[in-house]
Amino acid sequence: MLAGVLLLIFLPPLVAKDLCKDSQDGFKVRLSIKTALGDDAYEWNESEMFLFRSTLAYAMRKQTKQDTYNITNILVCNDTQRVSFVFVVTSPDDPDQLIPKEQIEEAVRQNKHRINNAFLLSDMTLEFVGIPPTLAAPIIYDTEPWLIVFGVVIGAVAVGIVALLMSTVSKKRRAKEKAAGLSEEDEGTVKENGTALSGLGGKEGVYNQTFSNDNRFTEL
C-alpha cells in the first residue's frame, strides 16, 4: 500500500522527466545572458525558469486560443551551466500527451518578441534550436533615396550649366554693344559740331592769344 502510494507520488515527475528527455517534440533552448547584458546580467535561477515556463504557457494560450494552458504543462529538463535546457509542452487535457513540434514552433514564432522582451534578450541571445528567427521585413521605399540625391545633384548641375552659358552669352552681347556704342559716340561728336573743335577730343579749348597778356612782346 505504502509502495503504491509512494509510486503514485513519484510517478508523475518521473514520467514527466521521461516525457521530456526521450521526446521528439522537445526544443532545446540556449540563453546567452552575459553576452547580451554584460555587467547588468542577472543570474539564472528557479525564478527565471518559472518566468520562462509561464511565458511559454502564455505563448501556447495565445496561439491555440485555449485558456487552459498552465505552467505545469511546460516540462523542462537537461539543465546545463551554459544556461541551456530542453522543454516539452503537454496537452492541458491529457498530461501524458505531448503537443506536436509544429504547433510549439508556430506559437514560439508568433510570440518571439514578447518572450525576448521578458528576458531582455534578442533573437541572437535567446536561441530556440530548430526555430530560425523571422527576419525583419525589408524596408520598402516609395522612391529610392539614391534617386532623390541623384535628382538633387543633376538639378544643381543643370542650373550651373544654364547660369554659366547665360553669362557667356550676356558677356558677348555686352561686348558687342560696347563696341557698337563706342563707334556711335565717335560719329556723334563729329556730327554734332562739325567744327575743328571736335578733333581736339573734347578738351577745354584752344588758348586764344588775342585776350592773353602779351607783356613778353612789348616789354623793354
Add this chain to the structure above:
Amino acid sequence: MKLKLKLPNPGLDERIPSHAELEKLELEEAGERPQWDNKAQYMLTCVGFCVGLGNVWRFPYLCQSHGGGAFMIPFLILLVLEGVPLLHLEFAIGQRLRKGSVGVWRSINPYLVGVGIASMLVSFMVGMYYNTIIAWVMWYFFNSFQDPLPWSQCPVNENRTGFVSECERSSPVDYFWYRKTLNTTPVIEDSGGLQWWIVLCLFCAWTLLWVCCLRGIETTGKAVYVTSTLPYLVLTIFLIRGLTLKGSVSGIKFLFTPDLDELLNPSTWLDAGAQVFYSFSLAFGGLISFSSYNSVHNNCEQDAVIISIINGLTSIYAAIVIYSIIGFRATERFDDCLDGNILTLMNAFDLPEGNITESNYDSFLQHLNSTAPAIFQELQLKTCDMQTFLSQGVEGTGLAFIVFTEAITKMPFSPLWSVLFFIMLFCLGLSTMFGSVEGVVAPLQDLNILPKRWPKEVYTGLVCFVSFGLAIIFAQGSGEYWLALFDSFAGSIPLLIIAFCEMMAVAYIYGIDSNHVLLSHDIHDNCLQENFPVLETKSYPDWIYAIIFILSGVPALVIPAVALFRLIRKRCCATEEKHMAAEPLYSISDKLQIPDADRSTNTRVPV
C-alpha cells in the same frame, strides 16, 4: 656633364619664340589666351591633377607589401630622381613655348607632332575609364543617404526565411558591389546588357565634369578651390576618427613595419618607379597645357619641387589614414571570428558563459583537442588570423568599395562617414579629370580640326559628350572587365613610350645640357582589380587582342606615323607658299607680321 649629341633640327630658332618675343606675346595675348587668376589656382590645379585615386588606393598597398617603412627609401629617391625632373621638363616646355601638347611638339620639331597626338589619345582613353570609376563613386555616394547602409546587411529573400543565397555565401559588401552595383557577368563576352543605374551615374559624372570644365581654366580654376582642398580635410577627419577606434594602431604598425630585405628585391624599385611615374600624371599633356597659361617669368623649377613634395607627402598621409581604418576593420573581423568560435565551443560543450575568453582561448583549444578530439574535428572552427585580415583586398576598387565600406558599417553614424569618404574620392577623381580633359581639348584646338570660331564651351561639351557615349561600354554587365583592360593597356605602355619620346626629344632635339632622369622600363600592369574574394582566372577570348592592340598600339604608333606622314607630304607637295597660306596662324604676332614686307627676323617658317 654636357651632352654633345644633338640631332639636326633646322628652323628651331624660328619656331621657338625668344624671350623678348615672349614678353610681347604675353601682353598681346592677355585678352585672348586664358590665364590663371592667381598662382594659387595654378598650384591647386596641378596638385589636384597629380593627387588622385592612386595616392589613396595604390600607394598604401605598395608600401605595405614592399616592406613597409623600408619602401619609403626607393619611393623618395625615385621621387627626386624621376619625378621632379620629368615634372620640371613638362612645366618648362609648356611655359616657354606657350602652347598645348601638340603645339609644343610642333614648335620643337614638326615631325614630333605625333607625340602630342598620342598624348591626346591617351588622355582621352584614360579619361573615359577614370570617369567611370567616378560614376561608381557617385553611385555609392547617392546610396549613402540612408540608415542602415544598403551594404551593411544582406537583403532578405522572397519568403523571408533567410537571406539571398548569393549574399550569404560571400558577404553583404561583396554582394552590393558585384551584384547591386556592377551586376557582373561571368565572362567578358557576356555583355549582360546596360545597367541603367550606372548609365545615370555616368551621365551625372560627365555633366558635372562639363560644368566644371565649361570655360576651360576659367571655371576649373574656381572649382579646384574645393576639389583640391576637400580631400585633405576629409583625410584629417578620418585620421582623427581612425585613431580613436580600436585596433587602428595595429594597422599603422602593419603598414610601417620595415623589412629592409625588400630593398634587395628589384620589383620593389620597379614598383616605386612606376608609382612615381603614374602618380605624377606625366605624358598626358595636361601639365604642359596648364603651365602654358603661366607668366613667362614663373619659376617652374620651384613649382615642380613643391608639387613633387606635396604629392609624396599626400601619399604617405593617405596611407596612414587608410591603414588605421584597415587595422580597425581587421581587429573587428578578428574579434567576430574569435567570438564565433568561442560561442561554438560553449554550445558544443555546454560550458557556462565567460569560461572561455580571448586570453585563455588558445589553452582551452589545446585542452579540448586533447580530451575530445572527435567532437573537436566536427566543430570546424574557423581560423582567425590577424595577418590575413590585414592583407585582405587592400588596393584598387577592392579597397574603396569592399574593405573600406565594410569598415564604415562598423563605425557609429555610418552614413556620415560614408558620405565623407565618397565625397573625398569624388573630389580626388574629379580634379584629375580636369587635367585629362585639358589634355584632350588643348591639342584639339591646336590641331585645328574643328572650326576656330566654336567657343571653348562647345569643345569641352563635345569631348564630354563623345566620351560619355563611348564610356557606355563600361556600364554593361561586363563593364568591369573592360575597365581592367583599359587600365592595364591604355594607360600603361603608351604613357611610358610618350614619356621616353619627350625625354629624348627635349634632350637631343631641343638640346638640354644634362639629363639625370631614371626611367623605369617596366611594363607595369596597373591593374585596379584585386582578387577579393578570390576570383577565377579566365583567359581572354581572341578578339580581345585586337582591342589591346588598339588601346596600346595606336597611340604609340601615331608617333612614327605622323612623322612619316609629314616627311612624305614635304617631299611630294608642290610649293612652300601654298603650305604657309594653308597653315592657320592664330597667334597675334603672326597676324601682325604676315602682311609686312620684311619677314627676315621674326618669321615663323613651317616646315
